Every structure is written in structure tokens, then in C-alpha cells.
Amino acid sequence: MRLTAALLALLAPASQPFEERFALVKASPGEARWDEIPWTTSLWEARMKAAAEGKPLFVWAANGNPLGIT
Amino acid sequence: MKAIRENFLPVVITLHGAYKDAEGDFWKSIHGQGGWGTGRFHGVTAAGKMLCGTAERPGCGGGSCNPQKALARWNALPEEERRPGAVRVEHLAEMDPAFPRRPEGSLILKGYNRPLGRDEAGRLVRLKEYRDCQELSPDGPHWKTFVDPEPGRSFLWFTEAQCKAVVPADPQAGRTIPLAEPVADRIVRLTLLNTIY
Numbered sequence: 505m506r507l508t509a510a511l512l513a514l515l516a517p518a519s520q521p522f523e524e525r526f527a528l529v530k531a532s533p534g535e536a537r538w539d540e541i542p543w544t545t546s547l548w549e550a551r552m553k554a555a556a557e558g559k560p561l562f563v564w565a566a567n568g569n570p571l572g573i574t
Numbered sequence: 575m576k577a578i579r580e581n582f583l584p585v586v587i588t589l590h591g592a593y594k595d596a597e598g599d600f601w602k603s604i605h606g607q608g609g610w611g612t613g614r615f616h617g618v619t620a621a622g623k624m625l626c627g628t629a630e631r632p633g634c635g636g637g638s639c640n641p642q643k644a645l646a647r648w649n650a651l652p653e654e655e656r657r658p659g660a661v662r663v664e665h666l667a668e669m670d671p672a673f674p675r676r677p678e679g680s681l682i683l684k685g686y687n688r689p690l691g692r693d694e695a696g697r698l699v700r701l702k703e704y705r706d707c708q709e710l711s712p713d714g715p716h717w718k719t720f721v722d723p724e725p726g727r728s729f730l731w732f733t734e735a736q737c738k739a740v741v742p743a744d745p746q747a748g749r750t751i752p753l754a755e756p757v758a759d760r761i762v763r764l765t766l767l768n769t770i771y
Contacts, residue, residue, distance in 0.1 A: 519697075520697050520698060525698055528688070528690060528698055528699070528700055529686050529687065529688045529690070529725060530686050530725065531686060531724065531725050535724045535725070536724055536725070536727075537575055538575075540575060540579075541575060541578055541579055541584045542579065542584065543584050543585060543586045544583065544584065544585040544586070545585070545586055546585070546597075547585055547587050547597050547600065547601055548596065548597040548600070548663075548666050550583045550584075550585035551583075551597075551600060551620050551663050552663045552664075552665070553583050554582075554583040554619075554620040555620035555658075555659070555660070555661040555662065555663040556658055556659065556663075557583070557658055558656055558657050558658035558659070558660065559581065559582060559583050560581070560582055560583070560617050560618060560619050560620070560625060560644065560645070560648045561582060561583050561584075561585055561617065561618045561619070561620065562578050562582035562583065562584045562585070562615060562616075562617055562618075562639075562641065562644070563585055563586075563587060563604065563615060563616055563617075563618050564584070564585070564586045564587070564613075564614075564615040565586070565587050565588070565589045565610055565611075565612070565613075565614055565615070566586075566588065566589060566612045566613050567588070567589050567590065567612040568588055569586055569587075569588050570586045570587075570613070571586050572727075572729050
């Protein structure tokens with residue numbers, strides 16, 4: 505979602521295309537690789553699926569949701 | 575990453591968000607085995623057994639699980655503990671009403687923030703190095719140089735009404751619309767948090 509459009513328009517020469525400026529900010533391939541993992545946000549749903557499929561859980565905890573902490 | 579994707583059910587949880595339901599009880603039983611702190615991750619069986627040894631977590635070196643070691647410990651468990659269906663987990667009959675739920679019709683937008691510099695022509699460019707104190711005391715010991723800093727993320731939650739205010743009923747390419755001040759304020763001021771790492 506191009507929420508930063510107005511901000512980038514104010515910060516850079518008009519000759520620098522928005523697409524280029526947007527790409528500068530957004531995560532590039534290879535960055536934030538932890539985000540490539542299909543994290544479930546429900547421990548119980550993950551537990552049900554793990555039990556049904558015969559797999560272990562990989563639990564990542566934080567003060568706040570790890571997917572959203574700043 | 576591949577080992578986690580292929581061999582585990584990856585799940586995130588808030589450390590201190592145990593609720594009064596079966597899920598909360600399950601989390602308490604795991605948390606009570608020790609080794610948890612913000613940012614830590616561990617392998618755990620569906621039965622609630624941690625896959626990294628004793629409460630001191632020697633298998634983790636005192637930190638988080640090595641996924642490969644956790645997987646090895648999982649594979650070393652008896653087959654009757656690992657086979658699909660060995661542990662029966664039913665749907666949650668009752669969920670703690672205090673558990674926050676996403677409002678109906680809401681929209682969650684993911685935003686990124688990254689430090690940028692300018693080249694000689696004034697064009698925005700990525701920084702190779704970025705020095706910051708992560709919003710802590712500028713005089714304190716927390717200043718750090720981030721090399722090839724990755725973008726931080728932030729999330730904006732919009733109610734259904736706010737969504738409709740942002741996207742008109744008849745959107746057209748190139749059209750501009752004024753944003754309601756509360757929405758614009760949240761986008762401009764409350765999204766620009768320093769979450770770079």
C-alpha cells in the first residue's frame with residue numbers, strides 16, 4: 505500500500521520516480537528473511553496442526569507479538 | 575529458514591499474554607519450563623515438551639533453540655510420540671473473551687521505514703551505515719552503527735469506516751482525495767517510528 509507516497513514526494517526531487525523511491529524503503533529480496541517463514545499467530549491452531557501432522561512447533565516469543573514489535 | 579519451514583509448525587506468541595483458556599494453560603506449561611525471554615525461540619512438541627533439554631536449556635546455549643538441534647531431538651523421540659495423531663488436540667471449546675480480536679471489516683496495513691541519505695544530485699539513496707541510539711539516551715551506551723540496515727516495520731489498523739474514508743466507493747487512477755485528519759495524522763506521525771535494525 506503506498507502510504508508513504510506523500511512523504512516521499514516531499515523529500516526527494518520530483519525527477520526521482522515514485523516507484524524508485526518506494527523501492528528504496530521497502531524490504532528487498534533477501535532482507536527480513538524471518539518474514540519468509542509462514543508464522544501462525546495462534547498457538548492453539550499451530551498445536552492442532554502439529555499434532556495432526558506429526559511435527560514439532562517452533563515457538564517464537566517476545567514482549568509483544570514478534571511480528572509486530574518495533 | 576528451510577529447516578523451520580519444512581519440519582516445524584512455526585508460531586509466534588506474546589510472552590505475557592496468557593489467557594484464561596486451554597491455550598493459555600498450554601502456554602503456561604511451556605513457559606514454566608524456563609528459557610523464555612523476549613526474542614527467544616524454541617522447539618516444542620504438541621504435547622508441550624521443549625526440545626532443548628533441561629530448564630537450563632544447555633541445548634540452546636542459554637539462548638534460543640538451534641532448529642537443527644531441536645529437530646534432532648524431535649527425531650530421537652519414540653515414534654509413538656511423533657506420529658501424526660499421537661497427540662489429540664481438539665478445537666478450542668471456549669476462548670478467553672479478553673483475547674483481542676480483529677474488528678469485523680478492519681484493514682491492517684504494513685508499513686516500512688528505512689534511513690535514507692542523499693547523493694550529490696539530491697536523490698534519495700540507501701545508507702551503507704546508519705548510526706542510531708534506538709530512541710534511548712543519546713548520551714548512553716546504546717549508540718550503535720547498523721551496517722546495511724534493514725527496514726523496520728509498523729502496522730496501521732483501520733476500522734471499516736476509516737477504510738471507506740480512505741478508499742472512495744468509485745476509485746479512479748490518478749484521483750486524489752483528502753484524508754480525514756485522524757487518519758492522516760496516524761499515517762504521517764504515528765507510522766514514522768524508528769524500528770530499524
